[in-house]
Each structure stands twice: as structure tokens, then as C-alpha cells.
Amino acid sequence: MTTTPEQDRFPEQDPTPGVDGTVPQLSAPEHPATAATRGDAGHADDARVGNADAPGNTSEPVGTDWPTSTEGLSPGERYVVELLRRTPAPESALNRLHGRLEADAGGRGAVDIAYTTVGTPVGVLLLASTEQGLVRVAYDVEDHDRVLQTLADALSPRILRVPGRLAVPVRQVQEYFARERTSFDLPLDLALSRGFRRDVQRRLLDIAYGSTRSYTEVAALVGSPKAVRAVGSACSTNPLPVVVPCHRVLRSDGTLGGYIGGLAAKTALLELEQAA
Amino acid sequence: MSTTPPFERVVSEHGATVLRVCRAVLGSHADAEDAWSDTFVAALSAWPSLERGANVQAWLVTIAHRKALDLVRARGRRAVPVEHALEPPGHQEPDDDEVAALRTALAALPDKQRRVLAYHYLGGLPYADIAALVGGTPEAARRAAADGRRSLRTTLSREDAR
Numbered sequence: 001m002t003t004t005p006e007q008d009r010f011p012e013q014d015p016t017p018g019v020d021g022t023v024p025q026l027s028a029p030e031h032p033a034t035a036a037t038r039g040d041a042g043h044a045d046d047a048r049v050g051n052a053d054a055p056g057n058t059s060e061p062v063g064t065d066w067p068t069s070t071e072g073l074s075p076g077e078r079y080v081v082e083l084l085r086r087t088p089a090p091e092s093a094l095n096r097l098h099g100r101l102e103a104d105a106g107g108r109g110a111v112d113i114a115y116t117t118v119g120t121p122v123g124v125l126l127l128a129s130t131e132q133g134l135v136r137v138a139y140d141v142e143d144h145d146r147v148l149q150t151l152a153d154a155l156s157p158r159i160l161r162v163p164g165r166l167a168v169p170v171r172q173v174q175e176y177f178a179r180e181r182t183s184f185d186l187p188l189d190l191a192l193s194r195g196f197r198r199d200v201q202r203r204l205l206d207i208a209y210g211s212t213r214s215y216t217e218v219a220a221l222v223g224s225p226k227a228v229r230a231v232g233s234a235c236s237t238n239p240l241p242v243v244v245p246c247h248r249v250l251r252s253d254g255t256l257g258g259y260i261g262g263l264a265a266k267t268a269l270l271e272l273e274q275a276a
Numbered sequence: 277m278s279t280t281p282p283f284e285r286v287v288s289e290h291g292a293t294v295l296r297v298c299r300a301v302l303g304s305h306a307d308a309e310d311a312w313s314d315t316f317v318a319a320l321s322a323w324p325s326l327e328r329g330a331n332v333q334a335w336l337v338t339i340a341h342r343k344a345l346d347l348v349r350a351r352g353r354r355a356v357p358v359e360h361a362l363e364p365p366g367h368q369e370p371d372d373d374e375v376a377a378l379r380t381a382l383a384a385l386p387d388k389q390r391r392v393l394a395y396h397y398l399g400g401l402p403y404a405d406i407a408a409l410v411g412g413t414p415e416a417a418r419r420a421a422a423d424g425r426r427s428l429r430t431t432l433s434r435e436d437a438r
Contacts, residue, residue, distance in 0.1 A: 077425040080432065083378045084397050087299060088371070089292035097295065097312050098287065105317045115284075148282040157324055159282035 102162045112156035114165035115148065120177050121272075122265040125242065127166050127173065130155065133187030134169050137240045139261035154192060173242065179272065182209035184243045192239040196227070200234035207248045210273040214252040236260060242269065283323050287316060290336050293398065297337055300394035301344050303383045307351075314343040337399035341391070341409050374432075381431040389424030392417050 070078045105111050113135065115128040126144045128136040128151060135155070138147040152159055163170070168186065175181035190198050203222050207213050213221070219231045235246040241260050247269040251257045259266035294315055298308035318339050326335060371379065382390055391410050395401045396417075403414040403421070410417065 073425070074429075076429040076433065080378075080425050080428045081397050083374055083432075084300065084382075084393065084428075087296055087375055087378065087398075089295040089299075093295065093305075093309070094291050097291065097309055100309070100313050101287065101316050101320075104313050105320050110317060110320045113282075148284070149279060152282045153279050157280040157282055158320055159284055160287070160320065161284050 098161070102160065102164060105160060106162050106165060110158060111160045111162060111165075112158040113151055114160060114162035116161060116163040116166040116170065117144070118170045118173055120173065122177075122242075122261060122268050125173065127169050128159075129166055129169065130189045130191065132189035132191070134240060134243060135189040135191055137173075137242055139241065139265060141262055142260065151192075169243075176242070177272070179275070182273075186243065188240060188243070190239070193234075193237065196222075196224070196230055197234040197237060200231055201238055201240070201244050201246070204235070204238070204244050204246055204249065207245055209245075212248045212250050212270070215249055215257065216252050218249055232257065245269075248273075280324060280326075280328070283320050286319065286323065286332060286336075290333055291316075293333060293400075294336050294340050296398045297340055297394050298344060299379075300382055300398055301341075301391055302347070303379065307344075307347055311340060311344045311347055314346070315340040318343065333399065334401055334405060337395055337401055338405075338409060340399075341395065377432055378428070381428050384431065385424055385427060389420045389427065392420040393424045393428075396421055 070081050073081065106114065109131075113128050113130055115126060115136075117124050117126050119125075123140040124144075125140075126136070126138040126142075126147055127134065128138075128148075136147065136151060138144060148159055169184075172181055172184050172186060176184070190201060193201055199222050200218065203218065206221075207218075215228050215231045215235070216225070218235075219225050219228045222231070224230070231249075235249050236258050238244050238246040238260060241247065247259060247261075247266045249257065256263050256266055291312075295308065295312050298311040298315070299305060302308045302311055315336060319336055326332070382393075385393075388410055392403075392406055395406045395409065396403065401409075403417040406417045407414045410420075412420075
């Protein structure tokens with residue numbers, strides 16, 4: 001084939017000029033409102049594909065070469081099929097498309113949980129947010145894939161990596177680790193905890209930067225002085241470590257107790273706050 | 277316990293396949309990217325209600341088929357005018373000559389043959405499922421694939437001979 005680059009670049013297209021006198025570009029990024037209108041029109045159809053008799057719901061597996069084996073084809077036809085399979089889907093295009101999906105889906109409220117990751121002195125933290133606010137902070141050691149699956153099970157599987165929706169929490173976490181911030185100013189979503197644990201976690205927000213409390217003291221603070229052990233489990237199941245400062249709760253004898261991010265992380269946070 | 281994975285995993289596992297299918301069906305990379313995005317936005321909405329154990333890739337290819345049709349209808353033109361089967365500026369990715377020749381040959385196929393080939397060989401759909409999408413019998417879809425393969429082979433060997 002011998003098309004010239006000029007032909008490649010100037011495909012014949014609708015010559016109708018746009019309002020501003022320019023010819024609409026084939027590749028023009030589309031206005032979010034346009035995308036929303038068009039996508040909504042297709043929604044009724046989309047719901048149907050989940051039906052049991054829809055073709056997408058066959059139980060047959062899709063293997064790499066099943067059901068599309070090239071056995072029995074002539075060499076020429078096999079070449080054609082192999083060439084078809086060689087058509088590229090480059091990483092660069094997929095990254096660009098992911099960004100577009102973030103904009104298209106996020107703008108339409110289809111993403112229930114947005115997440116991103118941020119590197120810190122205590123490892124890579126996963127930050128996840130609902131419409132209500134930050135819902136989960138997770139340490140590396142918790143296994144981010146598992147954490148995301150837990151979020152899918154507990155809240156919604158409409159989970160997408162949308163760093164743009166986490167820009168504010170990310171910045172505040174970075175400031176905290178840079179000792180430029182002593183308290184977080186973020187809407188929080190405590191949907192992952194209930195009852196007594198949630199009460200305790202909410203109360204932990206009152207423990208000031210650089211100070212510590214014992215589990216016993218926190219139990220008294222929440223009005224259940226005998227529930228020391230329950231306070232311990234409220235701390236160890238804190239869905240928002242770092243931001244909800246369970247690291248500031250120690251044993252009465254001053255030893256660390258446990259920590260969801262590991263004791264080294266707890267020590268690091270306490271030292272960071274002392275040094276400030 | 278049956279669980280639904282986070283949708284992000286669907287994108288990372290099937291994004292490339294859906295892009296290949298969209299590119300093969302629509303030709304133009306810009307149109308293919310519109311269809312890809314429409315497909316995943318729609319899939320994200322429907323994701324929690326998809327039956328457990330459903331074939332996710334086949335489900336996505338089905339949505340992509342509908343989104344590609346929507347695009348073609350909305351733009352009121354045939355699926356792949358050959359002139360549009362080329363990259364707009366700013367989106368160039370080097371195709372090797374063989375792949376470029378294949379794209380042109382694909383664009384020249386009748387819509388049904390092109391779709392059947394894409395859904396079968398790139399999307400992994402069995403002919404019975406494809407027939408449900410493009411109409412006709414599974415046998416007719418199988419024949420369309422055979423006609424398409426032969427036609428591509430003929431076109432490409434003519435290219436070679438030049």
C-alpha cells in the first residue's frame with residue numbers, strides 16, 4: 001500500500017464548517033455534555049445485556065484460541081487471521097482512553113468509588129473516596145487488590161482509578177508527611193464501620209496531632225470505660241488510618257499496641273509528629 | 277461467596293481486546309476510541325447487575341457492537357469509509373506495512389463480514405452469539421467469516437504482488 005502521509009493526515013470528511021468557521025476535526029476531543037447526552041440515550045439498551053438470554057451471558061469459556069482456532073484454515077487464511085490478531089492496542093492509547101473514561105464516567109456519576117495511590121515514607125497508600133468523602137486509606141501490607149475487592153463487596157463494584165477525584169486528599173496526605181499539616185480537612189465517609197466502632201473512630205479525630213491516648217482513656221472518652229478491648233478492635237479496623245489517627249492510641253504502659261500498617265509505620269507516624 | 281471484582285480490573289483485563297474489536301469494526305481510530313469509551317461507560321453502569329459467572333469479554337464485545345452501531349447511525353454514514361480508516365493528526369501510531377494493508381482491506385469488506393471477523397477472531401465470540409448480534413443464522417455468520425477471510429487474503433496477496 002502506498003498512501004502518502006498527506007493522505008493519512010487529511011482524510012476526506014464532511015466539509016461543513018463549524019460555527020467558528022473551522023472544519024470539525026475527526027479527533028476533536030468531545031465536550032463532556034455531548035458525551036453525556038449521547039451515552040444516556042443508549043442506557044436502556046445497556047441494561048438489557050445483563051439478561052440471562054443475552055448473548056454475552058454464555059457460560060462457554062473464552063480462551064486464547066477458543067472458539068477461534070485457525071485449525072483447518074488454508075495457510076493464506078491463517079496468515080490473515082494472525083495478522084488480524086496482531087493489530088496493535090498500544091499502551092499509550094489505552095492510557096489515553098483510561099483518562100477519557102475517568103472524565104466520561106466520573107462526570108456522569110457512574111463511579112461510586114474513585115481511588116488512587118500515593119507514595120509516602122510509610123509506603124504506598126491507597127486512597128479511596130465515595131461521593132460522600134474519603135472512605136478508605138490502606139497500607140501496602142493490607143494488599144491493595146484485596147482492599148479494593150472488599151470495597152466492591154461492602155459498598156459497590158463501580159470502582160475506578162480516578163486520580164483527579166482524589167487530588168485534595170492526596171495533597172493533604174503529602175503535606176502531612178512533609179510536616180506542613182497537623183490536621184486533615186476532608187469530608188469523611190465512615191460507611192465501612194458501624195455502631196461502637198464508628199463512634200470510637202469518630203472520637204479518635206479529637207486526639208490532637210503530636211499527643212497520644214491510651215486505649216483505656218479512649219474507652220472512657222466514648223463513655224464505655226470497660227470496653228477497652230472493643231476500643232482496641234475499633235482502632236485495628238479503622239478504615240481511614242493516618243487520617244483518623246488511631247496511631248495516637250497506645251497501651252496504658254506506653255507500649256505501642258497493634259497497628260493496621262504494622263508497628264514500624266505506627267512508630268514512624270508518632271516520630272514524625274513528635275519531631276514537628 | 278461470589279463476588280464482583282472492582283470495575284477497574286475489567287478495564288485492565290479487557291481494555292485492549294475491546295480496542296482491537298472497535299478498531300477493526302470502525303476503522304478510524306477516533307471513532308474506535310469513542311466506541312471504546314461509550315462501551316466502558318455503559319459497562320460500568322451495568323456492572324453490578326451483570327450475572328455472576330457471565331462471560332465478561334463476550335458481554336463487553338456485545339456492548340461494543342451496539343455502541344459502534346450507535347456511532348455509525350449518529351454520524352449518518354457507512355461504518356468505514358475508506359478515507360476515514362486512517363489516523364487523524366496527533367493520534368499516529370506506527371502500523372507496520374502488513375497491518376496497515378490489513379486495515380485498508382478490512383475497511384473495504386462488507387459490514388457484516390468485517391464485524392463477524394472482529395467478533396470471532398478478536399472478541400472470541402462463537403458464531404451462535406455473533407448471529408444473535410448481526411442477524412441471520414450461526415451458519416450464515418460462519419460463511420460470512422469464511423468469505424471475509426478469503427476476500428482479505430485475495431486483497432492482501434494482490435498488495436504483495438505489487
